[in-house]
Every structure is written in structure tokens, then in C-alpha cells.
Amino acid sequence: MKGQPSAPDHAVSKQDKTSTINTTKQRQFSHRKPTIIGTYNVHTLRETEKRGNQETLTFKQSDRFHQLIHGCEEKGIDIVTIQEHRLPAADGINTYIEIYNNKEWRFDFCSATKTTQGNHLGGIGLLTSSKAGKSLTATTKMSERIITATFAGNPLTTVIVAYAPTEEKPKTEKDNFYNQFIKCAHETSPHNMLVIAGDFNAGIGEDSHQSNPRVIAKHVLHKATNDNGSRLVEFCEATNTRPTQPRFPHPKSRIWTWQPDANRNAKDGKNRAQLDHILINGKWINSVKNVRAFNSIDQNQLRAPRETKNKRLKFDWRKLKDNEELQEQYTVTIQNRFNALRREDDRDDMQPKYDRFVTAIKEAAKSTVGLVRKKAPKNWVSSETIKFLKARNKSKRNKCANMKQLNQDLLDSYEQDRINYLEEKLQQLKEAAKANKLRTT
Structure with a gap:
């Protein structure tokens, strides 16, 4: 297998606080380039090595973790919310750094819960690629089931990792989770791009779309909504968030996200459910270009909303308006x-x-009709101004006496270019108004 990872000796960094701050120089998270975000219930990432009579947690040469990163690298996924990793760790946020193909992958996670039998269940985390990790500013543990992460950018991006109680859990446990969940969403600035991804154990049905089409789109898997699904719909109404997957038409094979182990090899599609969801605040709903489920092993079972890398084709339909032959x-x-x-x-x-x-x-x-040919915007700065700029910079480096005069000449040239650009635009608007083609300017 290519790209075998090598882990540093200090692979697991334990933090005493519930929040970790990335002190490295942050890069702005770009919203102009496609970003793929996924959610994945891994069932376990735990591997142990025996030292005497004790078992010690290790990430070194972990097959499961290697496969997870390999799948993300292969699919171009930048951010993955992880549920049920079952890793015991210190309280608060723990950070693990993995080097894969000379790229740094960062895993921020909180410890799984230890049961009375000594096992560990649950546990959530956030896996980020080197590109996304450079924009990560803070991760905060809100509870055993909720983690928030903030990414630098304009606007800021907030990602919430969530793992809801299963359908058969007591009502009080579900109430406690959603009370904390709503509080966490309300504390996020309304200007931020808010992405919530996780395993909600929530089946949203067609009845939810019929009763609340503004929140729930029509492309759902189930006929009826279960209790967790109703709670998730109420959460979306209270926080102005939207489930993204029901907005996009896909065959059922690309919608379901869970099936029981006994039905793993069945092809009839029975007992499959859509329990994992990715939400986004209503202000940014149109930023999501596609959402689908990946369920086969070779696709690493990752579910990712994807901004398509293929640009939308824009045809020049105006040619048909007056051209009868065309x-x-x-x-x-x-x-x-x-x-x-x-x-x-x-x-x-x-x-x-x-x-x-x-x-x-x-x-x-x-x-x-052909495609619309987008004209490259004309540079409003003239070549003469560029010459002034280079001369001023050279004079500044050499500390020449005429630097002040060169700086004034540069400012005057900029001002003249600005006037020329605005006059040219004004002339274009006048010509377009005469030809009744204002949309072309």
C-alpha cells in the first residue's frame, strides 16, 4: 500500500483544557474553492498494544486510521466529523498529528465514555487535512457528544461535530443533548458559515416534508419520521438550519447511511436507514452544491457534501433571440x-x-448556441503606473533622496487611472443604454 504514514513519537498530545488553540500562523479558509466535508461513524479507531499485563492506546501504524486518511486523501475530503471512535484519552480535547504523503493530518478528539464493564463507547472528533488544518483556530468540547471548531476566513466557518443518542435512549438523555445542542448553535455568530455534521440517529420522513417543506426538502429515504427525526426537525426550525441531503435528488442507494450488520451483504435494501445528516445555516444553504452517501468499502463509507469541481456550463441563449436560422x-x-x-x-x-x-x-x-465566453476584466491600472511603482520601490530600497517625489508621482498616476477607468465605464453604460443592452455591462 502506497503512502504508509509515519507518526511522530509525541503523536498524542493531551490537553487539560476543553479548548485548544492552533498557535501556528492561520491561513484564511477559502470559500471560493471547492471544499468537501463529510461525516463518518467509524464504529472504532481503537488499536492497542500489550506491554506486560497492560494494554496501551497507540496510533502508530494504525491500520484503521491509515485507511481513514487514505480514503480522505483519495476523495479530496478536507474535513470529516468522526463519531464512535471509542478511544480512551485525557479529559478535554486531545490532538493527534499524522504525516501522510508528506502532508499533515490533524485529529482533534475527546475521550470515549468508560462503561462499568471497562469498555469504552462513543467518542467524537474532527479530522482535518493540511489545507483545512492551517485555517483551524480553535476546537472546543461542549459535551461528550458535541465539539465545535472554528476556521479563520471571511466569513468565519464554524463546524459542529454531533453524536445524538440512539432512538431507544431515555427521553431525559435526548432532552439534555438537544438542550446543549441548541445552546451551542445559538452561541455561534449568525454571520458565520455554520456546518453541523454527525450521526443523529434521526430518520426524517416524507411526513416532515409535507408538514414543513421550508425546512425539509422532498428527497428523503423514509416514509415516516421517528422521534429523533422530529427532534432534529424542531432543532432546524429553532436555529434556522437546513438538512442538506434532502435538497438533492439521488437514487436510494446514494441516500441510506446505515444498515444492520446482519443485512450487510443483502441487496434488497431492507432495514436501511438515513441516520447521518449534514446541516447548514439557511444564510449559506446555496453554498452546498451536492450531497450524497458513500456506502461501499472502497469508498470508505464517507458521506460528503461536495462543491463540484466541474464548472456549470453557461450557454449563450441570447443568440437564439433574433437569429431565426439558428x-x-x-x-x-x-x-x-x-x-x-x-x-x-x-x-x-x-x-x-x-x-x-x-x-x-x-x-x-x-x-x-455555444458557451458564454467570459471576458477577462480589464486592469484599470496603466503600464505607466506600473513603471512609477517599480521606480518608487527601487528608490525606497536604495533610500534615494527623490523617493518622496516618486511617491507623489505614483499617487497622481493612480488617481488619473481611476478617473480614466470611470470615464470609460460611463461611456460603456451610455452606449449600452442606447442599444438597450444594460445587462451586458
Whole structure:
């Protein structure tokens, strides 16, 4: 297996406080580039090595952790919220650094809960890539089931890791979790991009969409909502957050996130459930471009909302407005492609048919009207100003006596360029108004 990780001797850093601050120089978290965020119930990351009669927690050469990072690296995932790692550790936030393919992966986690039998259950954490880790400013343990993380940027990004009690847990335990959960969400600034990801053990059904379509979109797996699902819907209403996955149409094989071990190899789809969810505050709901579930082993069982790396095609439909010949050509092209689709095998599932339909539309439009060609914005600074800038910088380095005059010349040149740019824009607006093409400016 390529890229075997090497762990430093001080791999696990135990923290006494509930919050850790990344003291390295933070890089702004970019919202212009695609970022993939996932949630994953790993069931366990624990591996032990025996030293005498004692078992000691170790991350070194951990197969499970290596596979987790390998899957994230392969899929380009930057942030993963982890549930049920079952790792015993010190109180508060613990940090583990793993070097993989010369990149630093950071795992912030809190200890699992020790049972009366001596086992450890639960435990949550946040895994970040080297890119996301450079923007991480703080991680805070709110409870055994909730961790918050803040990433530098404009706006700030807050990620909440959550692991809700299962459906059969007592009502008081669920109430305590959601009271803390709502408080945590309300304490987050409304200007932040808030992403909440975790295992909520919540089945949201079609009845929730019918009763509250503003919050719950229609693409859900279940018919009826369970108790945890109702609590999650109420949480979304109280905090103005939205489940992201129901917004995107996918086949059921890309929606379910859990199935019992006894049904692991079954192909009938029975007993599968959609229990893991990723939420985002309503202000930023349109920032999410796609959400789907990954359920097979080779896809590492990661569920990630993904901003597509393929740019949306924009066709120049304005060409069809006044060009009758092009309209006729487009109509003929569409008809020919539709006739070809009718000859396809009718036994195919609906999804392949729909994909071929969309492809036919795009190919016809691309071959006739073409794509919108975005013009590169013109630099408003002239080459003369650039010369003044280089001369001023050179004079500043050499501490020349005429530096003050060069600086004034540079400022005057900037001001003249600004005037020229605004006059040119004004002239473009006048010409566009005469031609009734204001949308082009």
C-alpha cells in the first residue's frame, strides 16, 4: 500500500483544557474553492498494544486510521466529523498529528465514555487535512457528544461535530443533548458559515416534508419520521438550519447511511436507514452544491457534501433571440437527439434515461448556441503606473533622496487611472443604454 504514514513519537498530545488553540500562523479558509466535508461513524479507531499485563492506546501504524486518511486523501475530503471512535484519552480535547504523503493530518478528539464493564463507547472528533488544518483556530468540547471548531476566513466557518443518542435512549438523555445542542448553535455568530455534521440517529420522513417543506426538502429515504427525526426537525426550525441531503435528488442507494450488520451483504435494501445528516445555516444553504452517501468499502463509507469541481456550463441563449436560422438549427438538432434517445433500450432504469436526456440537451446547445465566453476584466491600472511603482520601490530600497517625489508621482498616476477607468465605464453604460443592452455591462 502506497503512502504508509509515519507518526511522530509525541503523536498524542493531551490537553487539560476543553479548548485548544492552533498557535501556528492561520491561513484564511477559502470559500471560493471547492471544499468537501463529510461525516463518518467509524464504529472504532481503537488499536492497542500489550506491554506486560497492560494494554496501551497507540496510533502508530494504525491500520484503521491509515485507511481513514487514505480514503480522505483519495476523495479530496478536507474535513470529516468522526463519531464512535471509542478511544480512551485525557479529559478535554486531545490532538493527534499524522504525516501522510508528506502532508499533515490533524485529529482533534475527546475521550470515549468508560462503561462499568471497562469498555469504552462513543467518542467524537474532527479530522482535518493540511489545507483545512492551517485555517483551524480553535476546537472546543461542549459535551461528550458535541465539539465545535472554528476556521479563520471571511466569513468565519464554524463546524459542529454531533453524536445524538440512539432512538431507544431515555427521553431525559435526548432532552439534555438537544438542550446543549441548541445552546451551542445559538452561541455561534449568525454571520458565520455554520456546518453541523454527525450521526443523529434521526430518520426524517416524507411526513416532515409535507408538514414543513421550508425546512425539509422532498428527497428523503423514509416514509415516516421517528422521534429523533422530529427532534432534529424542531432543532432546524429553532436555529434556522437546513438538512442538506434532502435538497438533492439521488437514487436510494446514494441516500441510506446505515444498515444492520446482519443485512450487510443483502441487496434488497431492507432495514436501511438515513441516520447521518449534514446541516447548514439557511444564510449559506446555496453554498452546498451536492450531497450524497458513500456506502461501499472502497469508498470508505464517507458521506460528503461536495462543491463540484466541474464548472456549470453557461450557454449563450441570447443568440437564439433574433437569429431565426439558428433557432431552426437548434430545433433540428434537439429533435435528432431525441429520436436517438427513443431507440435506446427501454429496460434501463430511470436514472440512466434522465442522464442521457440531460446530456442530449447540453450537447445540442453546445454545438449550436455555444458557451458564454467570459471576458477577462480589464486592469484599470496603466503600464505607466506600473513603471512609477517599480521606480518608487527601487528608490525606497536604495533610500534615494527623490523617493518622496516618486511617491507623489505614483499617487497622481493612480488617481488619473481611476478617473480614466470611470470615464470609460460611463461611456460603456451610455452606449449600452442606447442599444438597450444594460445587462451586458
